[in-house]
Amino acid sequence: MKPFSDVIVVGGGPSGSFTALNLAKLGASVAVFEEHSKIGVPSHCPGHLSIKGLKKLELYPLSAEIVENIFYGAVFHSSKGTSFSVRFSQPVTCVVNRVLFDKYIAEMAEKAGVHYYLNSKVESLIVEDGFVKGVYVRKKGRDEKEEFLAKIVVDAEGISSRFLRLAGLSGLNRQMVVNGVEAEVENVENVDLNMVEVFFGKDYASGFYAWLIPKKDGKAKVGLAAKTRNPHELLQKFMLKHPAAEEKLRTAKILHVAFHPLTLGGPIKKAYSNGFLAVGDAASQVKPTTGGGVVFGMTSARIAADIVYEALKENDFSSGFLGRYQRRFEEVLGFDVNVMLRIRKMLDAMSDQKIDDAISLCKKLKLDETLQSFEDIDFQGQSLLRLLRSPKMFAVLSYFFLLYLTANV
Ligand SMILES: Cc1cc2nc3c(=O)[nH]c(=O)nc-3n(C[C@H](O)[C@H](O)[C@H](O)COP(=O)(O)OP(=O)(O)OC[C@H]3O[C@@H](n4cnc5c(N)ncnc54)[C@H](O)[C@@H]3O)c2cc1C
Numbered sequence: 001m002k003p004f005s006d007v008i009v010v011g012g013g014p015s016g017s018f019t020a021l022n023l024a025k026l027g028a029s030v031a032v033f034e035e036h037s038k039i040g041v042p043s044h045c046p047g048h049l050s051i052k053g054l055k056k057l058e059l060y061p062l063s064a065e066i067v068e069n070i071f072y073g074a075v076f077h078s079s080k081g082t083s084f085s086v087r088f089s090q091p092v093t094c095v096v097n098r099v100l101f102d103k104y105i106a107e108m109a110e111k112a113g114v115h116y117y118l119n120s121k122v123e124s125l126i127v128e129d130g131f132v133k134g135v136y137v138r139k140k141g142r143d144e145k146e147e148f149l150a151k152i153v154v155d156a157e158g159i160s161s162r163f164l165r166l167a168g169l170s171g172l173n174r175q176m177v178v179n180g181v182e183a184e185v186e187n188v189e190n191v192d193l194n195m196v197e198v199f200f201g202k203d204y205a206s207g208f209y210a211w212l213i214p215k216k217d218g219k220a221k222v223g224l225a226a227k228t229r230n231p232h233e234l235l236q237k238f239m240l241k242h243p244a245a246e247e248k249l250r251t252a253k254i255l256h257v258a259f260h261p262l263t264l265g266g267p268i269k270k271a272y273s274n275g276f277l278a279v280g281d282a283a284s285q286v287k288p289t290t291g292g293g294v295v296f297g298m299t300s301a302r303i304a305a306d307i308v309y310e311a312l313k314e315n316d317f318s319s320g321f322l323g324r325y326q327r328r329f330e331e332v333l334g335f336d337v338n339v340m341l342r343i344r345k346m347l348d349a350m351s352d353q354k355i356d357d358a359i360s361l362c363k364k365l366k367l368d369e370t371l372q373s374f375e376d377i378d379f380q381g382q383s384l385l386r387l388l389r390s391p392k393m394f395a396v397l398s399y400f401f402l403l404y405l406t407a408n409v
Pocket of ligand 1: 010016046159181182224261291295
């Protein structure tokens, strides 16, 4: 049977649509199957993105409709109410409307020739002689499944990652998955519109942190993730009880709320097999420190598109050939992911008291200026290396690293 298209992409999120867009630009025929009726809906993510990362992807500037605010830095709060801020001279991050952002990428892909099939849930993979050869799709309202063949299937289905095992790969590290909650609120008080805020505290967000992202329209995005317990209850407790958050959020009204997990374990060790590649959250291409996966997912999507196109030219869809994808994205993300995994472990192991000590020390030593060289929030390993050139910062980082090594955190 003739392939339906060169490439089938499962999922029309940013990673799937960006893979499709780049492949279509190279000349491949691509079909995207998306289970929902609209791209970007439902949204579960505040969309806090680095401007540098978007520029590297040639996606910035974005339209004013998509960008809800821009930020010059961040304020870090301990659970005891101690705060420390880092402000840059230029905007470093922005918050986007994720529905409009996802739609924008999909519309560019469609213009480049990609075919989108909405309300079309991929139920399973077609595997023959050890090769993924296509997908079984159930369209909304239909009882029967349809078969669609392709030379390569790109799995961009997000964190559910149901198809990795069917393609002969290991799943995500579920020990490193945290439960997230994201809300839009109004009536927020005492916020600096140009700064995002990060709140630590194991009683509110064990294994992660809580955030407050103000929007230009006066509303804000508030959320947290935690290893345990019901994130909705934790969010209410955080808004009313966290010493640094309650003065801003006590009277805030939640307009809507969404729940979704985040994967913090770093990219899976093998994201390819015969006729198959996984990108984005499906391959856990997410920053282990912040859970940010849009820029990393799209960076990997662009690499996936290049390798898939090379495979189409060579007519070689074997895992031996597609292994180039893993090597190339590890070259780009590997060092930074390894550093971020260590930082995540260190933060998880630090008590609230030690985090308070660290924030107090940064404040006392006036490290805000030194931290100006941490301007790349995506590639945090390289940013840390630049920071080590400062003797003050070297001393502080060595102190906390020693505490970590001696398990004294
Ligand atoms: C609470 C929370 C806060 C976050 N905050 C940020 C942040 O501020 N910045 C940031 O960069 N990242 C953030 N993230 C992570 C970010 O949301 C993800 O990394 C990003 O959405 C990954 O994109 P993706 O395209 O890989 O997957 P997704 O965006 O999850 O897209 C997957 C798509 O596949 C579709 N799909 C799934 N299964 C099927 C199927 N079987 N058939 C057809 N379609 C299917 C889905 O409907 C969806 O459209 C956050 C995540 C959470 C949960």
